[in-house]
Amino acid sequence: MAKRKAYSQLCKAIEAGHFVFTGELEPKKILDLSEIIHSAKEMKKTKRIVAANVTDGPQGDAYMSSLVPSFKVQEEAGIEAVWQVTVRDRNRVALFGDVISGAILGLKNILTLTGDHTALGDHKKGRPVYDIDSTQFCEMLSIMIDEGTDYEGNELIGGKIEMNFGCVANPNSNPREPEILKVGRKVGRGVDFIQTQTAFDIDDAKDFLKDLEQYNVPVLLGLFPLKSHGIAWYFDNYIPGVSVPKDLLKALKKAEKDNKGNKPGKYAAIDKINIEFFKPFIAEIKKTTKAAGIHCMAVEYERLFAPLLGEYPEYVK
Amino acid sequence: MIITQLKDINEIYEMVKSYNKILIAGCDGCCQPPRSINEAKVLGQLLELKARTEGKELIWKAITVLRQCDDRIAATTVRPYIDDYEAIVSLACGLGVVMLNKVLPSKLTFPAQNSMFGGVQNSGENNFIEYCEECGDCIIGETGGLCPRAGCAKHLSNGPCGGMVDGMCEVGGYTIPCAWVRIWERLKEFNRLDLFKKYRPPRDFRTSTSPGYLVINKEYTNEEEKNEVEN
Numbered sequence: 001m002a003k004r005k006a007y008s009q010l011c012k013a014i015e016a017g018h019f020v021f022t023g024e025l026e027p028k029k030i031l032d033l034s035e036i037i038h039s040a041k042e043m044k045k046t047k048r049i050v051a052a053n054v055t056d057g058p059q060g061d062a063y064m065s066s067l068v069p070s071f072k073v074q075e076e077a078g079i080e081a082v083w084q085v086t087v088r089d090r091n092r093v094a095l096f097g098d099v100i101s102g103a104i105l106g107l108k109n110i111l112t113l114t115g116d117h118t119a120l121g122d123h124k125k126g127r128p129v130y131d132i133d134s135t136q137f138c139e140m141l142s143i144m145i146d147e148g149t150d151y152e153g154n155e156l157i158g159g160k161i162e163m164n165f166g167c168v169a170n171p172n173s174n175p176r177e178p179e180i181l182k183v184g185r186k187v188g189r190g191v192d193f194i195q196t197q198t199a200f201d202i203d204d205a206k207d208f209l210k211d212l213e214q215y216n217v218p219v220l221l222g223l224f225p226l227k228s229h230g231i232a233w234y235f236d237n238y239i240p241g242v243s244v245p246k247d248l249l250k251a252l253k254k255a256e257k258d259n260k261g262n263k264p265g266k267y268a269a270i271d272k273i274n275i276e277f278f279k280p281f282i283a284e285i286k287k288t289t290k291a292a293g294i295h296c297m298a299v300e301y302e303r304l305f306a307p308l309l310g311e312y313p314e315y316v317k
Numbered sequence: 318m319i320i321t322q323l324k325d326i327n328e329i330y331e332m333v334k335s336y337n338k339i340l341i342a343g344c345d346g347c348c349q350p351p352r353s354i355n356e357a358k359v360l361g362q363l364l365e366l367k368a369r370t371e372g373k374e375l376i377w378k379a380i381t382v383l384r385q386c387d388d389r390i391a392a393t394t395v396r397p398y399i400d401d402y403e404a405i406v407s408l409a410c411g412l413g414v415v416m417l418n419k420v421l422p423s424k425l426t427f428p429a430q431n432s433m434f435g436g437v438q439n440s441g442e443n444n445f446i447e448y449c450e451e452c453g454d455c456i457i458g459e460t461g462g463l464c465p466r467a468g469c470a471k472h473l474s475n476g477p478c479g480g481m482v483d484g485m486c487e488v489g490g491y492t493i494p495c496a497w498v499r500i501w502e503r504l505k506e507f508n509r510l511d512l513f514k515k516y517r518p519p520r521d522f523r524t525s526t527s528p529g530y531l532v533i534n535k536e537y538t539n540e541e542e543k544n545e546v547e548n
Binding site: 088092113114116117119120128130131132133134135136139151168170172173174175177178179181182184185186188189197240241 | 470471472473474475476477478479480481482483484487488489497498501505510513514515516518519520522
């Protein structure tokens with residue numbers, strides 16, 4: 001499949017050969033976006049995070065739809081959004097409608113996802129949609145971008161949409177072969193980039209990146225700095241396929257216990273653990289793999305950006 | 318076979334408590350676990366006890382039908398009884414309940430069961446499983462004889478999804494095997510990963526849109542048929 005033009009800042013930065021970083025924002029059950037916008041502004045300030053993912057009902061929970069916060073982040077924080085869209089809640093008709101709506105709002109990146117099942121979320125009785133799957137959604141986007149039509153070939157009046165889109169891959173998947181083959185199907189449908197689920201095991205991550213090299217698509221490896229022991233524990237227990245190293249869990253618990261009642265001390269201790277774990281991790285990935293960058297899911301953990309990313313060159317205007 | 322589960326006795330009683338005489342019809346068809354004459358009798362006894370606790374007397378009769386989903390069998394078996402009873406409770410799947418309401422329209426028939434799915438009985442494993450969801454567009458020729466539509470909680474045509482952990486599905490607390498991993502294992506065993514790698518386009522949901530409708534006993538002839546006017 002011919003390589004698609006880079007429409008987004010993210011894809012342009014990858015094309016220019018920068019080792020890119022993306023961040024993550026999670027609009028939840030909120031009416032006020034000020035914290036999200038604040039986080040996005042902090043990302044922008046780093047000059048190293050080129051785009052911010054905006055999640056779409058993670059864990060199957062009923063949260064604010066990702067469309068509007070993606071737009072607001074671009075407008076108010078000046079950082080490009082990676083608009084996450086799952087196929088869990090919308091059929092092909094609604095997906096088409098949302099994508100062209102996103103296009104006229106100026107969104108440039110879509111991350112296609114299947115979406116955690118409603119049975120995992122806070123509306124367990126709901127009917128999940130899954131009319132098309134995420135691979136088919138990739139094909140739909142290719143058609144909209146490259147052909148300028150809907151899925152059935154009806155012309156999109158006003159021309160083609162100018163967007164890039166990516167898919168996800170899971171470095172924790174076991175068995176791995178069906179995961180790699182599935183990513184191959186998505187690559188065949190024209191994805192521009194891959195962002196992965198979070199990795200904690202460096203050797204596993206390197207193997208996984210090696211397996212993906214055959215597809216010749218830029219990959220951003222997902223990392224999840226752990227803001228607290230509680231988050232780490234939740235991640236370890238509730239996020240499908242993710243296991244946080246036991247040493248890391250223990251160290252975080254100890255840091256919180258040792259600094260009870262001492263907030264600055266606690267923050268410093270936790271930051272130190274994260275920096276010691278993730279800084280060499282990122283350096284190793286950059287040095288030894290063909291990864292295009294890191295998807296740094298430091299949700300509401302902006303103070304880690306500077307120490308973690310500070311040594312990489314600034315490339316975001 | 319249609320896999321069913323008995324409704325809560327209170328729910329069944331609520332449906333029929335305004336009647337004094339009810340007919341309870343079991344079904345000897347494919348409905349599993351079996352809901353035949355003995356189950357109809359037990360249901361009658363339970364409803365009678367429930368009625369007594371409310372100070373009411375309930376008269377009931379239990380019968381069974383060879384297959385409630387067959388209009389002729391259902392009508393001829395149940396019709397002789399209905400004049401003596403005010404309402405009918407069916408122990409068939411939903412098909413039987415609808416059929417009794419259709420062929421015996423002078424009485425209301427109430428469901429005693431929830432119809433769960435079309436499935437198989439694995440006696441050795443002591444379970445019933447949905448292996449087919451009757452989608453009208455069978456693709457199991459490409460998936461090693463395993464259906465990803467019935468077998469996958471997300472009905473994916475191009476799985477597995479990221480919710481697969483150690484070969485198990487995120488839905489159901491990682492106790493049910495991921496259909497797509499099983500498909501991959503089976504196709505790998507036969508050196509047919511070409512089928513696994515194949516991209517499958519979106520489903521045509523027209524084949525499974527309710528109500529399903531198929532004409533049977535269509536007439537055929539070798540005589541030349543008159544062409545219908547096109548368009």
